[in-house]
Amino acid sequence: MSRIIDSLLKRFDKVVEANVRTSARTFGRRSFLATTGVVVAGAAAGLPVLPFDRRANAAEPAEDLADPCAYWRHCAIDGFVCEQSGGSLTACPPGSAASSVAWVGTCANPDDGKNYLISYNDCCGKPAVLGATFCNNNKGERPGYRMGLYNDVNWCMANPEKGYHCTVSIVMGEAE
Known part of the structure; x- marks a missing residue:
């Protein structure tokens, strides 16, 4: 039984070794890295994205x-304001x-004086x-290479429907 x-196992090892050697001859490291990158990016697309933090100076x-x-x-x-x-x-x-991604700003409420x-x-x-x-208030905005601090982006890019309609302003909590 152990001989069988x-x-x-020897036959399996030879088949696997032959396949690996053929793959190594056919595909280079760059091809492997490119394929791995596609798999990782595809897996990341399915993860939820948290809001970006835009702690600007309070308005x-x-x-x-x-x-x-x-x-x-x-x-x-x-x-555009959704109201x-x-x-x-x-x-x-x-x-x-609602977009899957968002930006966050810090605003002062004049009624209670809190941010x-x-x-x-x-x-x-x-x-x-x-x-x-259309409102274009850029309090605390930063250049486009700092995505979480830049509001001139179509944030609908993460949604199946890419067309922009309007923007809502949701209070997340008191700023510290």
């Missing part, structure tokens, strides 16, 4: 309350979905509404 097992209280861009939660927003396109301050309009972390999530999957207010 030994014989099978000063707004003077003009009629301007939706002057609302305190919008101190670091860059996009004007069927959504709310914290919810995407029907037919759109809060605000998550800005783009709503994706519908075209932008004509006539909606």
